[in-house]
Amino acid sequence: MQTNLLNPPFSKMATQTTDYDFSAIEPKWQDFWKQHATYHAQDFEDKPTFYILDMFPYPSGAGLHIGHPEGYTASDALKRYKKAKGYNVLHPMGWDAFGLPTEQYAIKTGKHPRETTATNVDNFKAQLSQLGFAYDWSREINTTDPGYYKWTQWIFMQLFKKGLAYVDEKPVWFCPDLGTVLANEEVLNTAEGPRSERGHFPVERRPIRQWVLRITEYGDKLIAGLKDLDWPDSTKRLQENWIGRSEGAEITFDISGHAADLTVFTTRPDTLFGATYMVISPEHPLLSQITSKQQSTAVFGYAEKAKSKSDLERAELSKEKTGVWTGATAINPINGQEIPIWVADYVLMTYGTGAIMAVPAHDTRDFEFAKEFSLDIIQVIDDNGAAKKDNSGALLEAYTGPGNLINSGEQSGKDSETAKKAVIEELAIDQRGTATINFKLRDWLFSRQRYWGEPFPIAWVSEADYAKVNNTLKSMERPVSCQIDGELRFAVALTESELPLALPEVESYTPSPDGQSPLSKADAWLHIYLDPATGATSSEPIEGWINASRETNTMPQWAGSCWYYLRYVDPNNDTALIDTEKEKYWGYPDLYIGGAEHAVLHLLYARFWHHVLYDLGVLSDPEPFKKLFHQGIILGEDGEKMSKSRGNVVNPETIIKDYGADALRLYLMFLGPLEAMKPWNTKGIEGIARFLRKSWRLVVAEDGSINPKISTTDQLDTESDRILHATIKKVTEDYEALGFNTAISQMMICVNQLGKADALTLEAVESFIKLLAPLAPHIAEELWQLMGHTCSIAEAGWPECDKSKLVEDTIKVIFQVNGKYRGDALLPANVSKGDAITAAKNHERVTAHVDGKTIKREIYVPGKIVNIVAI
């Protein structure tokens, strides 16, 4: 064995010195894993599979941030652990590379986003390698790769044909000075109103033609599917609240003196008798029709002001209710009462029907509004004394709880739940009410007026030509049409063989001044001829083919990240999104690690697409992510969020240079629980550096030979052996539960103990190195090799805990008097209850505290505690 050490079989000694030299060791092993494809997953290998997925990064020009390695270290360690345990592990990585910063860089420099992306990806990849993350790079994907976005486009095509996509005018932020549409995050809320982040120009809401996906049709399925997922409860609740399903009723009110009527959504039809006024939102289409002459100045002035407010401003002003009477009144369908219709911006056009019936006695907001404008408040639910009232018996706040109905005609006496049904039934007779379900969730705005995104595989044709198009290219149930350049056009899908529909080369990445995508200027690409039978396209006219123009919007960044986890399983398949056999073999991620900031949007969109693909028969199970874990955030040393402006950003490369990747990895995991938000502290890494040096010395003696203490005995001393096996047990359990901080503590205890032992066995030292390997793989591989092994430690398996070694002959029993510690003693492990209590009572300090008191009770928790209760 020692000779092996002097002549390592496949590599020169990493270092000339005898000290732990991470700067020499780490690149060597990073190279080794790459050369030997150590962590490449083999399809259909006869082993249990484990698929671990990280949220893939956006390869920004700024490079890796200390936040990235936190979650990635956890997944890399878990992968190495699972492989050692005998699993066929899939742990891939890729790039979510469409995105705003790259596009803006292109606008500024004229450099094609493709080139910027390639540079950034190379940079990211190098940085990830430096940290020792050994991904299966043979499965690398990039959302901007046409071979990848071919299938993103294909999925959209299925959504379109299934009737889940439509086109609508939707308001978006538009900046006339910049001549471009802005994302929410590019808009600042300032005292002067909304302004662009770049240039600080005024921005406004402008309706623009957009693709929208009907995610609301999956609201029920998305809520129901959450039930069996192994996700943090808080994340499940967040999604549930975001979807916001509520059961209620739509009720229709006649408007006095007008042919129109007004439909509202309410969750409390039982309170209908208490409706004393109605409110419509300032954007409501009926507003102009019903507003009286006398009120028109006030109403339209109010509506105009509301329009210029951003959502945020509207919300901030919420403390004070504002509104104006429209001059119109409505008839309550249940009792014929005439009630005023107001307009107020606390009612939103985007939820329900954009109008409400106000029941001030039983709704907090309605109550405040009624107080502000001295409107009637009629209590119709008996509060049984639960509500706060003044001396005259008038409500001081809304009573929102349940109860029996009062002041409600024939419904009086019924309880809320019964009355809800009864009221709807009564209204249904005259078609004045129906039970409905409403979602907070809104349909998904799925297009961007930008260059750097997936083009839509859609062509627009005239109404006459649409009739000639093969039905398989259409959204048959719900044809999609809109006005383009003043003409009615219909959307048809291209043939699948046209995919991927690549981005055209353009002269400028700047949107056109009217807010249209840069693609709208790519004339040659834009205007095409379409074979109505097949959906094939041509840039030259062909007999029997029809004129068409391409969709100029592109898809949002979410599109590519909605399904990437499926593609890793079968990354190069050109004929299908995913091969069925491979899907069956690998399944979906067994563990998905990523930040909580994606708790709703990304995780909801991905689930939506997955459900649709399941309904289409493409996939075999409706839920993609069975188990989810959110890593926390690393704060700066000042305890604040890391940001350039605060100057508290920690650069991973600096740490690697000073301490090595293994130290950084261990320290990131040692800072605290993986899910916690925790501040960085550069000084603290010293403890980890010491731990690594001690681990090194366990194997390598000061003169560079192997530690002479190893193999000088057949058996470790009992205490060291017990701690070693306790460590195997604890570390194994902690890795399974992603409790890396406590696993590291235990390994520290173990190395401290083994360092003190006079004689060591080879087996003991090897077991320890195996435990260390997932978190500190470079040093572990090096030591493994130095100990004479020719294979990677990745192939070395996992140590088994020998439970018999954990058993101790004696146990420490704590003595308490009235629950307070008063001493302890080492007693035989199998000590009887009586003996333990006797031992306690004979203890000097126990006697002192019991003396002069009566013993009321004696409690013995086997092997742990004796508690004497004495008064």
Add this chain to the structure above:
RNA sequence: GCCCAGGUGGUGGAAUGGUAGACACUGGGGACUUAAAAUCCCUUGCCAGUAAUGGCGUGCGGGUUCAAGUCCCGCCCUGGGUACCA
């Protein structure tokens, strides 16, 4: 406001209802060294005491229990999310 997470030494944190502070960092003292680095040893919650030991102590106030950081009730504070959802 609502929803979520959290509050433990000088610091990061540990603790199936069973000795609160494991493991580290920092600080203090010492050994080795010409010196430094590295390494090793002791010490480090607060108060009283030379010590033995005693008292206090997990945001605050109650409660359950032989026993509470942990469970229950009511507050306070911090961080994150969200924005009047009828």
